[in-house]
Amino acid sequence: MLTFIAPWHPMVEISIMGRHGLEGRETRKIVFGTHTGTHIDAPAHFVPGGSTIDETSLDALVGKAFLVRFPQCLPKRKINIRDVKKQLPDLSKVKRVIFRFDWSRFWGQEQFYKDWPFFSLELASWLIEGGVTLVGMDTPSPDNPMDDRASGNDSPLHKLFLKNGVTLVEYLARLDEVKTDSFDLVALPLKIKQGDGSPSRVIALVNE
Numbered sequence: 001m002l003t004f005i006a007p008w009h010p011m012v013e014i015s016i017m018g019r020h021g022l023e024g025r026e027t028r029k030i031v032f033g034t035h036t037g038t039h040i041d042a043p044a045h046f047v048p049g050g051s052t053i054d055e056t057s058l059d060a061l062v063g064k065a066f067l068v069r070f071p072q073c074l075p076k077r078k079i080n081i082r083d084v085k086k087q088l089p090d091l092s093k094v095k096r097v098i099f100r101f102d103w104s105r106f107w108g109q110e111q112f113y114k115d116w117p118f119f120s121l122e123l124a125s126w127l128i129e130g131g132v133t134l135v136g137m138d139t140p141s142p143d144n145p146m147d148d149r150a151s152g153n154d155s156p157l158h159k160l161f162l163k164n165g166v167t168l169v170e171y172l173a174r175l176d177e178v179k180t181d182s183f184d185l186v187a188l189p190l191k192i193k194q195g196d197g198s199p200s201r202v203i204a205l206v207n208e
C-alpha cells in the first residue's frame with residue numbers, strides 16, 4: 001500500500017494473530033499511518049489546533065460532487081483557474097470538486113511520488129472563495145511537488161485549504177470509471193479520536 005516515504009509516515013504492516021488451526025479464529029494486526037493509501041486530511045494535519053478527522057462533518061464528506069477531468073495528465077502540469085473553468089464555469093452550486101489526472105496509473109511506481117500535476121495558488125483560492133468544502137484528487141497532493149520542506153516552502157496549498165476548512169481527499173483511484181460530470185460522493189474516514197487524517201473508503205454513486 002502506498003505510503004509517502006518520510007520518517008513520519010509508517011509503512012503498512014499486516015500480520016496474522018489468531019489462526020484457525022490454533023486459536024480457532026483468524027484475526028490480524030494492522031499497522032498503518034493516517035495518510036496511507038486513499039485518505040482524508042483533517043485541518044489538524046497542518047494547522048496546529050485545527051479540527052480533527054473525528055470532528056469532520058459528514059455533510060462535507062457525503063453528497064453531490066463534480067468531476068473535473070485531465071485524462072492521462074502529463075507530469076509537472078500546473079492546473080490554473082481557466083483550465084477548470086472550461087469544465088466547471090460556475091462554482092455556485094458545487095460544494096465538492098474531484099480532480100481526475102489518471103495519476104493512479106502510476107500507483108505502486110516511483111513516478112507516483114514524482115512530478116505529479118498540481119494546483120496553482122489562484123486555483124486553490126478560487127475554489128475556497130467559491131465555497132467549495134471538499135477537494136479530491138488522484139495524486140498525492142494539491143501542492144507543487146517542487147515546494148517541499150527542503151525548499152522552505154512546505155505544502156502551502158495544503159495549509160491554505162485546511163486553514164479554510166476545505167477537506168482534502170488524496171490518492172483517489174479509478175476515476176476513469178466515472179463517466180458522468182456529477183455524481184454522489186461517499187468518502188468515509190475512520191473516526192480516529194484527535195486524528196489528523198485517516199485512510200478512507202471513497203466511492204462514487206453514479207446514476208446510469
Ligand SMILES: [Zn+2]
Nearest residue numbers: 035041170197
Ligand atoms: Zn494526507
